[in-house]
Amino acid sequence: MKPQSLPQPSNDALESSRQLCAQIEQKIIANNNWLPFSNFMELALYHPSFGYYTGGSRKIGTSGDFVTAPMLSPLFAQTLARQLNGLLPQTAGNIYEFGAGTGQLAADLIPSLSDGLNHYYIIELSAELAQRQRSWIEQHLPPESAAKVTHLSTLPDTFDGILLGNEVLDAMPVERIRYESDAFHQIGVSMTNRQFTQTAQPLQSANLIAAAKQYFPQIDGYTSELHPTQHAFIRTLSEKLSRGAMIWIDYGFDAAQYYHPQRNDGTLIGHYRHHTIHDPFFHVGLTDLTAHVNFTDIAQAATDAGLDFIGYTTQAHFLINLGITDLLAAVGDVGSAAYLREAAAVQKLLNQHEMGELFKVIAFGKHIDTDWPGFQFGDISHKL
Template sequence: MLPSPAPDALAHSQRVTAHLQALIREAGGWIPFARFMEAALYAPGLGYYAAGAMKFGAAGDFVTAPELTPLFGRTLAHAIAPVLANSPEGDKPRGDILELGAGSGKLALDVLGELERLDALPARYAILEVSADLRARQQARIAQERPDLARRVAWLDALPAAFEGVILGNEVFDALPVDVVHWTTSGPQAHGVVEQGEGFAWQDRPIDDPALRARAATLDLAPGYLSEIGLAADHLIAALAHSLQRGLILLIDYGFSAAEYYHPQRHMGTLRAHYRHHALDDPFYLPGLCDLTAHVDFSALARAGTEAGLDLAGYASQANFLLNAGLTELLMQTPPTDAAAFLPQSNAVQRLVSPAEMGDLFKVIALTKGEFPQLAGFARGDRRHTL
């Protein structure tokens, strides 16, 4: 039994539903799923990420790694510190950090706090946040918890024209709109959305987007196969590559290489709705109250990055990356004899690295521009050969 929404939340979902139905009518009765997903998540004042509901933690719909333990952000700080300090001129100021979609602000706090301990603080920690609600929450949290570091944090409305340093993205690409494609005996079809009663239903149409049609044609999938293609992810990688003059793009998310993503056994795709810690197969359930996500095709990210002039510097499971970057050593800074402090952190670390939890499903990919030493996080278990 799913938790029932409060009356005000249900009324909000009904407003989002009406907005989505209006979009369908304006488009002639059908829209591609990417358009539906974009509006359901990001429509100003209505979408899941644009409205004011709690999203992270026990009171929200899902828990991210930074919410589990500060050790996640602290380990990332150790992983990126050498990149921030590296400069061909030697005396050049440290690079900056740009975080994409900073969630609750917890990752920024943990990364900055550890970089401070390492005497490796960047001059600026920029956050690109499309949600006004989340931006306000981040600003309030950082100002309250670390007012001494708040002056280093700046919020951006768009990617900078030129950036040097580290671009971080934790669970960002899974929330980008995706097209759903249905492979049929007549070839790939766009699996889009129509109105049905008070809600929505799926309906196939010929693919009219040349880029989507070309990508679908490269996948030799059997009739009946359903899956996602993330053109928005390609566009974002290209934009990041254009902005980055020198530095590292480090992305952490759940997903697979293309061979795993489009495996015959994954014939119903990866699209899910997340509601109050439940994963649902119905993306039309309570629009505006559910997070819509699809797993990330890391082969596509790697290809988009190299085509945009970036170097693929590493690809590994989250477990391998964090362990290589010093997660265990940071955990052991809390004495195991202090059970009250150690056990919660140990349990959180287990969730981060266990193959049955986040350890193998989540991956880390690194794309660079410029020359850098090998990143410690990929010292063992680098899977670049699988992409």
């Protein structure tokens, strides 16, 4: 689709993007006209005033740029609650949700959780999103349930409970790396005629070189992403987890799939008004930039920090194992409007051509049972 045929931003949104581009340009020029792509992506997504997630525009839902699983159906949260209810009594009864979006997952989860829930913490960097989450939760939960929700803008010293993230890891900045002329090069952003352009320099970081050697096929011109921010994030949380579990739901691959020779330009993509954008410089700050998750690397980070590996499977298997089809059957008479609406949503959650196959669930634990019903069938841990 040509850019001119896409919905046009408002004048205010365009001005916000212009100001963000001007600030990024200043940083590029101050850094000898080259900024690592991860730095550009971080500014585009998380600049305090104009970033995609930290600015004031509506990102999620039919009026935004993408729709998440919790927004499709409350059955997603009700099914997930079946797993959480078996875990919470083994902890201090806390849930820590990262990147809570609109707040809908929290609002749908809490009524389905047993009395084992003491506190529901939402860790959210965006003040605008945090306020929207509060409003949603207050509108959809009774006061005594809403009172269990607390927002945090920084990580606690330790975690005792269940850490949960749905479509969080894919929103973290990535490094773009290219193998060329028998060496690895780091892709960055430069200014050419006042325009952003992607340029490469020899890769200097020993850690990134080691990761590239581990994952990349050494094919001339092969380009993909590395995820040091994701790795450090999972490692930090794992080290802070004193007791409990971590559950991450996101789209991505094991390393062999991710770095398949035919996937020779990585997975970086943009989302704008429910359209796919291949230009990372399209409406900077107004377009979501994302890359798939390397679940092999996530598993390595958590287990290196001492966590037990619980399981890895597709979203479809995870939800079916926990009985989402039973919950659907209880919605109402087959053929009723309510049933047909939920059935369509469940189809999207489970279908291999929709979210069922591409989205994966990976989990880790510490001082907690490792036999989880969500991974009873269809575990694909051997692929990691």
